[in-house]
Amino acid sequence: MATIYDLPDEILEYILSLVSPYEDLHSCMSVSKQWRKYVRNVVKIRKRNLNKCIANFNVNWNTYEPSESNRCIGRRYSHAATFHDNSMYIFGGCTCSMTTFNDLWKYDLSKREWIRPLATGTYPSPKACSSLVNYNNTLVLFGGWTYPPSYPLYQSCHLFNELHVYDIQNNHWNAVETSLKPPPMAGHSISVLNNNMIVFGGLIKREDSVECEKSNDVWKLNLNNWTWVKQDVHGRRKPDCRFGQTQIVLNGENILILGGSGGTHSDFWDAWILNMSNENEWKWIPVEIKGKANKPKNIWSNPGCKVDDKVVVLNRIQTDTIFPLNTSRSHPEYSKDGPSTSKQPDLDDNVNGKWGTLRFPNSNEPPIPLLNRGPARIEQESYGEMLDDLAPPKMLPNHNKMFLADLSRRKIHYARRQAEAKRKQNRSKHSLGLYVLDLEHATEEKPYVTWLTPKSFNKGPQETILYTLIEGNSELIMFGGIESDGANIGALNTPITNSIHIMSCNISVI
Numbered sequence: 362m363a364t365i366y367d368l369p370d371e372i373l374e375y376i377l378s379l380v381s382p383y384e385d386l387h388s389c390m391s392v393s394k395q396w397r398k399y400v401r402n403v404v405k406i407r408k409r410n411l412n413k414c415i416a417n418f419n420v421n422w423n424t425y426e427p428s429e430s431n432r433c434i435g436r437r438y439s440h441a442a443t444f445h446d447n448s449m450y451i452f453g454g455c456t457c458s459m460t461t462f463n464d465l466w467k468y469d470l471s472k473r474e475w476i477r478p479l480a481t482g483t484y485p486s487p488k489a490c491s492s493l494v495n496y497n498n499t500l501v502l503f504g505g506w507t508y509p510p511s512y513p514l515y516q517s518c519h520l521f522n523e524l525h526v527y528d529i530q531n532n533h534w535n536a537v538e539t540s541l542k543p544p545p546m547a548g549h550s551i552s553v554l555n556n557n558m559i560v561f562g563g564l565i566k567r568e569d570s571v572e573c574e575k576s577n578d579v580w581k582l583n584l585n586n587w588t589w590v591k592q593d594v595h596g597r598r599k600p601d602c603r604f605g606q607t608q609i610v611l612n613g614e615n616i617l618i619l620g621g622s623g624g625t626h627s628d629f630w631d632a633w634i635l636n637m638s639n640e641n642e643w644k645w646i647p648v649e650i651k652g653k654a655n656k657p658k659n660i661w662s663n664p665g666c667k668v669d670d671k672v673v674v675l676n677r678i679q680t681d682t683i684f685p686l687n688t689s690r691s692h693p694e695y696s697k698d699g700p701s702t703s704k705q706p707d708l709d710d711n712v713n714g715k716w717g718t719l720r721f722p723n724s725n726e727p728p729i730p731l732l733n734r735g736p737a738r739i740e741q742e743s744y745g746e747m748l749d750d751l752a753p754p755k756m757l758p759n760h761n762k763m764f765l766a767d768l769s770r771r772k773i774h775y776a777r778r779q780a781e782a783k784r785k786q787n788r789s790k791h792s793l794g795l796y797v798l799d800l801e802h803a804t805e806e807k808p809y810v811t812w813l814t815p816k817s818f819n820k821g822p823q824e825t826i827l828y829t830l831i832e833g834n835s836e837l838i839m840f841g842g843i844e845s846d847g848a849n850i851g852a853l854n855t856p857i858t859n860s861i862h863i864m865s866c867n868i869s870v871i
Contacts, residue, residue, distance in 0.1 A: 520545035548604030596645035605661035620660030
């Protein structure tokens with residue numbers, strides 16, 4: 362009898378390429394040595410195809426909206442994220458209501474579901490703009506900031522230089538205390554090279570200072586003995602002090618620093634290499650940037666992610682006329698016919714369930730539906746007028762509690778709908794597109810990088826800033842952020858999201 366092993370290798374590899382690139386594909390390696398070889402080839406092909414799709418500016422967008430029925434991470438921005446063992450880990454972040462988080466969430470990319478590990482140990486402080494990296498089955502968390510307390514007045518933001526380590530296997534937080542450590546900082550960038558964590562820049566607060574200041578210092582943390590060293594870096598020129606930059610490992614001796622912000626109306630698009638070939642003498646090397654006409658609008662609020670020899674940055678599509686736009690992707694706000702105008706109505710429970718009517722005693726007025734009945738929906742204009750007219754002049758005693766409870770629920774529901782409508786109104790009307798920086802010549806004697814000319818633009822999600830972007834298994838994962846161009850950060854109705862957008866490439870057809 363014929364078996365699956367009688368199929369050509371190309372057919373088997375194609376079948377395996379349809380499997381999820383996480384736990385399912387990893388499990389296929391346990392079938393046999395031959396399947397292990399097939400899976401390794403599939404992984405190589407997937408990586409090669411992703412790099413090719415990025416170079417051609419042709420990626421698939423898939424959006425995963427949070428389910429209200431399941432336990433899910435809250436909306437946030439300026440959080441920290443990293444990838445480890447088929448999962449994305451998210452820590453902290455903040456909202457527009459002067460709230461920061463210290464929760465840790467795990468997004469299982471195999472099952473596409475959120476899990477909150479209830480860890481033991483010493484929890485970090487609630488904070489945003491911190492850094493999170495994985496190292497030897499642990500997560501290393503450093504720095505961050507939180508909103509100032511409301512009293513006493515006119516205080517500056519509080520910055521941290523806490524160092525915490527999360528043991529993934531034992532689900533435990535450890536606070537690491539060191540004699541020497543950097544000043545409290547936030548908005549810095551980090552990378553792990555060999556056994557060291559390299560920290561650059563950020564906003565810092567020195568012991569003798571009240572206000573925050575920008576930095577271009579380099580700190581090195583030995584991840585084996587947890588000792589800090591402030592590294593001296595030589596060079597005729599140095600990067601300006603900044604925060605919000607992207608930091609990327611090029612190889613075992615070089616790190617690339619890209620962009621950042623020096624404050625209001627002071628954004629950077631430059632690039633620098635931190636060369637560590639001489640262990641005792643690190644040095645800064647300026648990098649020439651070519652193709653500046655193709656660079657994104659800003660970099661500091663839109664993090665970059667390294668994929669092979671490219672850096673991917675998501676930013677506003679600057680024109681809708683030069684390149685053909687594909688609006689048939691899976692983003693929920695776009696369909697083949699353009700933006701969707703039909704929205705699923707909001708449903709909410711009331712004191713008597715999801716249906717029913719409210720009648721006024723001794724009244725000839727028609728009954729009022731309780732909140733929503735099936736898909737029926739009360740428009741906002743008539744809803745507000747109706748609430749103003751709901752004054753019970755002649756209510757019987759046994760109906761008062763029912764009426765007041767229902768009226769209270771109506772007002773809360775209406776207020777929520779108004780806030781949601783304002784958030785949608787404040788959303789940017791632009792979409793994100795792909796911007797690609799080529800690193801092929803970044804490590805030459807005279808290094809230079811090139812912003813590639815876009816060949817096309819596939820419309821991505823709503824324009825978003827202060828999100829996180831990490832590389833998974835042959836795909837890029839974007840989470841959270843503010844669906845805005847940054848003009849209204851801090852407003853009460855700032856449109857913050859907790860959606861996940863995943864970029865992947867088409868599967869090759871035999």
